[in-house]
Amino acid sequence: MSAVTPSTLQHLALEVSDTDTSIEFYRQFLGMKVTERHKAGEVAGIPVDLTFMRLGKRHHDLVIMHNPNKTYKPRPKNPIDDTEGFPAFHHYAYECPDRANFLGVLARAKDMGLEIVRGPVVHSPWDPRGDGSWGENESFYVLDPDNHRIEIFCDLAEIDEDGTYINAAGERIEGAKAEEV
Numbered sequence: 001m002s003a004v005t006p007s008t009l010q011h012l013a014l015e016v017s018d019t020d021t022s023i024e025f026y027r028q029f030l031g032m033k034v035t036e037r038h039k040a041g042e043v044a045g046i047p048v049d050l051t052f053m054r055l056g057k058r059h060h061d062l063v064i065m066h067n068p069n070k071t072y073k074p075r076p077k078n079p080i081d082d083t084e085g086f087p088a089f090h091h092y093a094y095e096c097p098d099r100a101n102f103l104g105v106l107a108r109a110k111d112m113g114l115e116i117v118r119g120p121v122v123h124s125p126w127d128p129r130g131d132g133s134w135g136e137n138e139s140f141y142v143l144d145p146d147n148h149r150i151e152i153f154c155d156l157a158e159i160d161e162d163g164t165y166i167n168a169a170g171e172r173i174e175g176a177k178a179e180e181v
Helices: 019-030 099-111
Strands: 012-015 033-038 049-054 062-066 092-095 118-123 137-143 149-154 164-166 172-177
Touching (some): 019 049, 019 062, 019 099, 099 137, 099 149
Parallel strands (some): 012 062
Antiparallel strands (some): 033 049, 049 062, 118 137, 137 149
């Protein structure tokens, strides 16, 4: 029997402490645009403010969510310092179509004075430039105004039918195999 699965992760709903500050950050850093904004309670069953933002033509790629009844505490910059509270995510990522675009976004981050909290780095145990981690991609990480960690990357490995990794140049990386095919 063949598995029926989704084709991609399409969007993330990100809780923020200040909607306007976050909108401005994502506009300036990633060039996102606001599709729509809605106040808490505008629709029954949705008790939070929602702002839908997009990179291209799809209605939204990111949803900025704010609970007007919540008192927000600052999130630690470094995940190792986040020692209490509810489970949270470590980071989320935006893919650049090529290295030139990746370097352009990196330059924009530097021009904006954003702290690069990791990278640029090549995640790879096989590439001579690699840091020993996984993914076969080049990336860097920044923090948004609420210290959500954002990865910007390019050249993520693909997985061949037999499970072998294929790098951005289209070369098979012998010895690099997916756990499940």
